[in-house]
Amino acid sequence: MGRRIGPKIGVVTFPGSLDDEDALRAVRLCQGEPVPLWHGNDTLDDVQAVILPGGFSYGDYLRCGAISRFAPVMTEVIKAAESGMPVLGICNGFQILCEAHLLPGALIRNDVRVFVCKDQDLRVESVDTTWTSELTKGQEITLVLKSGEGGYVADEETLRRLEGEGQVIFRYINGNPNGSYNDIAGICNERGNVVGLMPHPEHNVDVLTGPTQDGRAIFSSVFNFLSAKV
Amino acid sequence: MARVVVDVMPKPEILDPQGKAVTGALARLGFSGVSVRQGKRFELDVDGELTEDRLAEVRRAAETLLANTVIETFNVRVEEPPASQDEEEDEGEPDEPAEQAELATQAG
Numbered sequence: 001m002g003r004r005i006g007p008k009i010g011v012v013t014f015p016g017s018l019d020d021e022d023a024l025r026a027v028r029l030c031q032g033e034p035v036p037l038w039h040g041n042d043t044l045d046d047v048q049a050v051i052l053p054g055g056f057s058y059g060d061y062l063r064c065g066a067i068s069r070f071a072p073v074m075t076e077v078i079k080a081a082e083s084g085m086p087v088l089g090i091c092n093g094f095q096i097l098c099e100a101h102l103l104p105g106a107l108i109r110n111d112v113r114v115f116v117c118k119d120q121d122l123r124v125e126s127v128d129t130t131w132t133s134e135l136t137k138g139q140e141i142t143l144v145l146k147s148g149e150g151g152y153v154a155d156e157e158t159l160r161r162l163e164g165e166g167q168v169i170f171r172y173i174n175g176n177p178n179g180s181y182n183d184i185a186g187i188c189n190e191r192g193n194v195v196g197l198m199p200h201p202e203h204n205v206d207v208l209t210g211p212t213q214d215g216r217a218i219f220s221s222v223f224n225f226l227s228a229k230v
Numbered sequence: 231m232a233r234v235v236v237d238v239m240p241k242p243e244i245l246d247p248q249g250k251a252v253t254g255a256l257a258r259l260g261f262s263g264v265s266v267r268q269g270k271r272f273e274l275d276v277d278g279e280l281t282e283d284r285l286a287e288v289r290r291a292a293e294t295l296l297a298n299t300v301i302e303t304f305n306v307r308v309e310e311p312p313a314s315q316d317e318e319e320d321e322g323e324p325d326e327p328a329e330q331a332e333l334a335t336q337a338g
Contacts, residue, residue, distance in 0.1 A: 062295070062296075063298055066295065066298065070295070098300070099298065104300075105300060106298055106300045106301045108240075108244065108245065108247070108301060109247040109248060110247065111245055111247055113247045113250070113251055151245070151247075153244055153245070153300075153301060154300070155300075179245060179247075
C-alpha cells in the first residue's frame with residue numbers, strides 16, 4: 001500500500017469507556033497510528049497526542065469524569081497537556097478535562113432531562129487550535145451528539161473570557177439541545193492544545209456509519225499540526 | 231471513631247434538572263407549593279480521634295473529590311453520636327460533642 005505512517009495518537013480506555021474503539025478506528029481511517037492506552041498505566045507510550053474518548057467511565061459515579069480524572073494515566077496526560085501536547089476530550093472525555101481543570105467550567109445534566117441522541121448541527125467558531133486548524137471559521141458541520149450530561153456551564157467571568165479570547169470553538173446551531181450556556185458545544189484552553197467537545201467527531205468519519213464525514217477534519221488537523229512541528 | 235458528614239449542593243445559580251424533576255413529580259402527587267433542589271450527603275467514618283487536623287483533611291478531601299466547586303458548594307460537619315451512646319462513651323467529657331459540632335464549616 002505504501003501508506004505513510006502517521007503520528008502516534010493515544011486513546012485512553014477507562015473502565016466504562018465506550019467509544020475508545022471508534023476513536024482508535026477514526027485515527028486509523030484518517031491515516032494516523034492509533035495507540036491504545038490503559039487508564040491504570042502511568043506512561044503515555046511516546047504518543048504525540050492523546051484522545052479521551054466518550055462513554056461512562058467509572059459508571060459516571062460521583063460526577064461524570066470525577067473519578068477518571070484521578071486515574072494514574074491522567075497524571076501523565078495533565079503533565080503532557082501543560083507542556084503543550086494536543087489533548088482532545090470527546091463527550092465523557094470533555095467532562096474529564098473539566099474535572100481535571102485542564103478546561104474551565106463543567107458539564108451538567110441536560111436541561112431537557114432526557115438523553116439526547118441526534119445528528120447535531122454546529123458552527124465552527126475558532127480554528128486556532130491544534131484540533132481545528134483544518135476547519136474554516138464560520139463553517140457549519142454536523143456531528144453525532146449523544147449525551148445525558150452535556151449542559152456546559154461556567155461563571156459569567158469565565159464565559160466572558162472564553163468568548164473574548166476565541167476559546168469557544170464549536171457552538172450548537174438550529175436549537176440548543178441541552179441548555180449549554182451560550183450554546184457552547186466545545187471549548188479549548190488558552191494555548192489551544194487542549195480541546196473538549198460534547199459531539200462525537202469519531203462517529204463521523206465513514207460514509208457507512210454517519211450522515212457526514214465532518215469529523216475527519218478534527219483528526220487531520222492534529223496530524224498536520226504534528227507533522228509541521230517535526 | 232467519629233462521623234463527619236459532607237453535604238454537597240448545586241450552587242444556587244446553577245440549574246438543577248434533577249431537583250426540577252423531583253419538584254414536578256411531587257406536584258403531580260399533590261405535594262404542591264414545594265420547590266426541591268437535590269444534593270448529595272457523604273458520611274465519612276474517621277478512624278481515631280477527630281482532631282482539627284483530621285477535620286481539615288476531610289475538608290480537603292471534600293474540595294478535591296466530593297464536590298466540584300465550579301458548580302457545587304459543600305458543608306462539612308461533625309455528626310454527634312446518639313444520646314444513649316453519649317452516656318456510655320463520653321464519661322467525664324460531656325462537652326465534647328458540642329465542641330465538635332462547632333467545628334462545622336461552610337466552604338466552596
